Structure formats: structure tokens, C-alpha cells
Amino acid sequence: MSQTNRQFVLGKRPEGKPDRDTFELEETGIPEPKHGEVLVRTLFLSVDPYMRGRMRDRESYADPWDVGEPMAGHVVGEVVDSEHDDWQAGEFVFGNGSWSEYATLDGDDLTPVEPSANVPLESYLGVLGMPGRTAYFGTREVVEPTPGDTVAVSGAAGAVGSTVGQLASFAGARVVGFAGSDEKVDYLEDDLGFDAGINYKETDDYRAALDEAAPEGVDGYFDNVGGPISDAVFTQLNVDARVAVCGQIATYNDEGVATGPRKLPLLIPSRARVQGLLVGDYVARFEQANARLQEWVESGDLVHRESIVDGFENAPDAFLGLFEGDNIGKQVVNVAEPSE
Ligand code: NDP
Known part of the structure; x- marks a missing residue:
């Protein structure tokens, strides 16, 4: 040693x-x-x-x-x-x-x-650590996908997002993910079972891309990123949509907040519920989450x-x-x- x-x-x-x-x-x-x-x-x-x-x-x-x-x-x-x-x-x-x-x-x-x-x-x-548990509780208890819903995920090919998309898919939702390369979009669509992926780095108009990928609008949004991607998703929220604000990595290196809550008016017609998510709040149930995640991973159903x-x-x-x-x-x- x-x-x-x-x-x-x-x-x-x-x-x-x-x-x-x-x-x-x-x-x-x-x-x-x-x-x-x-x-x-x-x-x-x-x-x-x-x-x-x-x-x-x-x-x-x-x-x-x-x-x-x-x-x-x-x-x-x-x-x-x-x-x-x-x-x-x-x-x-x-x-x-x-x-x-x-x-x-x-x-x-x-x-x-x-x-x-x-x-x-x-x-x-x-997947069996903090990111997996974040995805587990945030998807099931904040986004609450049901069959027929459309769920959008930002940071979709990352640790949290890749699990979120699969759990939403298990619940019967159509799942659309934003990620930053064609390789990541292929991973979402070919390996993780997302219905559509959007390479936001090759897309000028996020709103139009989302409209095409989610023609029925968005019922649930799991946000890992914030910034312009979230701005676009907020324009597509359906009535009674649920939004989990998990992370805002697009702004973590900003020294000041450049933007105000300019998308909040969109919550009036949609009556969407936007909820901050902190995985530590679920600590009492970490064991339960891990047991379920482990089953999915061991069976090969949950790809990581x-x-x-x-x-x-x-x-x-x-x-x-x-x-x-x-x-x-x-x-x-x-x-x-x-x-x-
Ligand atoms: P990831 O594995 O998703 O890694 C970060 C990813 O963010 C990168 O791979 C990159 O993917 C994407 N990204 C970086 N900069 C930008 C940008 N400017 N715009 C859009 N996408 C960007 O990290 P985690 O899964 O660990 O975490 C995801 C988010 O969830 C983070 O914001 C994190 O802080 C948050 N989090 C919150 C928790 C909570 O309890 N609230 C717990 C755990 C995580 P790409 O190629 O797609 O750009």
C-alpha cells in the first residue's frame, strides 16, 4: 500500500x-x-x-x-x-x-x-446512487406520468435524465428528451426507449422541434437544465401539467440571474404545477427506492x-x-x- x-x-x-x-x-x-x-x-x-x-x-x-x-x-x-x-x-x-x-x-x-x-x-x-434516487422520486412523485401522457426530459442522456425517461416510459408515457449530440439522441432512442430525442445543439428553434416531437403537448416535464430549453418546454405545457425542477445546469456558471420569471405567465392557461425537487427530502425512503431500482437493473429492464x-x-x-x-x-x- x-x-x-x-x-x-x-x-x-x-x-x-x-x-x-x-x-x-x-x-x-x-x-x-x-x-x-x-x-x-x-x-x-x-x-x-x-x-x-x-x-x-x-x-x-x-x-x-x-x-x-x-x-x-x-x-x-x-x-x-x-x-x-x-x-x-x-x-x-x-x-x-x-x-x-x-x-x-x-x-x-x-x-x-x-x-x-x-x-x-x-x-x-x-443509477443505484443519488442520481437514480432523484430520478425515482422526482418522476413518480412530482411528474407523476400516466399512460397517454407526454413527458419531456432535459439533460436526458445524463445520470438523472436517462433514468427519468425510462421510468416515465415504464409508466406508459410518450417520452421526449433533449440532449447535446447525435450520439446521445441515438442512445435515447435506440437503447433507452425514448420515443424521440432532440439534439438541442443542432436545433435553432427548440419550440418547433418539441412541437414536432410532442404534437399532443407536454403533460410532465423533468427539468435538469433550465435556460432556453425550459423556456421552450413551458410554451408547450398542457392543462394540469407537472414540472419537476431538479437542476438548472445551464445557469450554474452564471454570476447573475440574467432572466426574470418571464415564462410564468404561461402557467396561467396551463394551470401547471411547478415544483422544486431535492432528493434529500426522501432519505427515509432511499432503501425502498434502491430495492426497486436494483430489481430493474438486475433484470436488465433499466439501462444505465x-x-x-x-x-x-x-x-x-x-x-x-x-x-x-x-x-x-x-x-x-x-x-x-x-x-x-
Ligand atoms: P448529468 O449526468 O446530466 O450531466 C450534466 C449534463 O448536463 C451534461 O452531460 C450535459 O449534457 C448537460 N448540460 C451541461 N450544460 C448544459 C447547458 N448549458 N444546456 C443544456 N444541457 C447542459 O448530471 P446529473 O444527472 O448528475 O444531474 C442532472 C441535473 O440534476 C443537474 O442540474 C444537477 O444539478 C441536478 N440534480 C439535482 C438533484 C436534486 O436533488 N435536486 C439531485 C441530482 C442532480 P448535454 O450533452 O445534453 O448538454
Whole structure:
């Protein structure tokens, strides 16, 4: 085992788009677990769009990171040393760790991870992790698709969106997804069972494209993106439509809010319900969601993909790529291989 540990800390707060200088790589010693703790070697690290919010000096649902503070993130790892009765060396775990090669984590906060043929380790950061649960609760309890509905999804080929579209389809809805390349649109239509995909980067008129893909209008909208895509979807909402506002990645790098609530008048004729969604609100039912998602994944009904960037030192690039649309499905970093 190497005697050094590497970790990323917030190097400086970005203005606008983050870049490599946002992150600082530090070498430290490998920490020793205290009573109740477990030393975990990171195998896969999750990079997520919400982390952009933590780089700002502004209170939100996730606290801002201080400059110089190690960056937190979900990890799948291997227990190296344990001072907790429930965990032994060699076991795979999921935990709320940090951008580091090794971390000591509270053994009470870890959950077991069991890889199998259809369920690779990294899927516990995606379809069986926070993004999958976001999709599960947001689709079923906010968008509430029923047979015959049309559901639109933005960020459709990403971790959350790709699961949302499939769950809406399972519920009998026609599903239309916005994504940023032809390859992604093919993935939506050929692998995930979306009825139509729109490559928004090759489309000038989102509204006309949506009108063509969803001629009956939109009954449910799962919004991961915001910005002009959402502006277009709001014009197509049917009476009593449900909108889940999950993410607004199109504006995460903006320093000010450039636009007012100019689309809200459209909610009057549609009487649509627009609801913010925060996956943490459903924590009491995470186990239930995971059991169902796992069944679908193991049976092969729920398709998932992970985009893997190799090498701990490349974690910043994996994060920055989320804003360029580099990923299909869940973006993770492969930090190390399991020991033999
Ligand atoms: P994704 O896997 O979807 O990755 C982000 C994707 O966003 C990119 O692949 C890119 O795809 C798309 N994107 C980036 N910039 C833009 C832009 N300007 N306009 C349109 N699309 C853009 O991430 P996640 O699935 O992890 O998260 C999706 C959203 O859900 C995020 O906004 C995230 O913050 C939010 N979220 C919210 C949660 C909650 O509890 N509220 C929980 C989890 C996630 P493309 O090629 O299509 O552009």
C-alpha cells in the first residue's frame, strides 16, 4: 500500500466557468481510523453538477466549501482498515467521502455495495446512487406520468435524465428528451426507449422541434437544465401539467440571474404545477427506492451507463466535462482497482 494520500481541495472560487485552477492537488499522509471509523480506499469517485454550487460563497442546501477545504463527494471504495464492528478489510462500501485516494469515514454512515454482472461497482454512484434516487422520486412523485401522457426530459442522456425517461416510459408515457449530440439522441432512442430525442445543439428553434416531437403537448416535464430549453418546454405545457425542477445546469456558471420569471405567465392557461425537487427530502425512503431500482437493473429492464475517466489526478477534468456534455450517463472517476 502506498504511504501517501492525494486529495483535491478547492484552490480558488471560480468566476464563471471553473477551470483547472479551481482545484488544488495536495499530498498528505494516509489517515488512521479512530474508534467507530473505517479507512476506505477510493475505487470510484462521483463528480456531480451540484458541486459547482459548493464552490460559491453562498449558503444553499449544500454548504459552500472554504478555499483550501478538501472537496466532498460520494465514493465507492474498499475497506482497508476498520475500527467499526460492522466492517472488515476487503469489503466494498458506498460513502459520503471526499476527492481523495483514502479517507476515514464514520462506519455508521457506510452502506454495503455488492457488484454483480449487471451491477458494476460504479453503478452505486449512478443509477443505484443519488442520481437514480432523484430520478425515482422526482418522476413518480412530482411528474407523476400516466399512460397517454407526454413527458419531456432535459439533460436526458445524463445520470438523472436517462433514468427519468425510462421510468416515465415504464409508466406508459410518450417520452421526449433533449440532449447535446447525435450520439446521445441515438442512445435515447435506440437503447433507452425514448420515443424521440432532440439534439438541442443542432436545433435553432427548440419550440418547433418539441412541437414536432410532442404534437399532443407536454403533460410532465423533468427539468435538469433550465435556460432556453425550459423556456421552450413551458410554451408547450398542457392543462394540469407537472414540472419537476431538479437542476438548472445551464445557469450554474452564471454570476447573475440574467432572466426574470418571464415564462410564468404561461402557467396561467396551463394551470401547471411547478415544483422544486431535492432528493434529500426522501432519505427515509432511499432503501425502498434502491430495492426497486436494483430489481430493474438486475433484470436488465433499466439501462444505465457510466462514463469513466481514469486516474485520480483527472477528477477535475471529469467534473469540468459535465458542463461540456462529455458524459453519457453517470460521470465517475476510476481512482483505483480493487485489491486481489
Ligand atoms: P448529468 O449526468 O446530466 O450531466 C450534466 C449534463 O448536463 C451534461 O452531460 C450535459 O449534457 C448537460 N448540460 C451541461 N450544460 C448544459 C447547458 N448549458 N444546456 C443544456 N444541457 C447542459 O448530471 P446529473 O444527472 O448528475 O444531474 C442532472 C441535473 O440534476 C443537474 O442540474 C444537477 O444539478 C441536478 N440534480 C439535482 C438533484 C436534486 O436533488 N435536486 C439531485 C441530482 C442532480 P448535454 O450533452 O445534453 O448538454
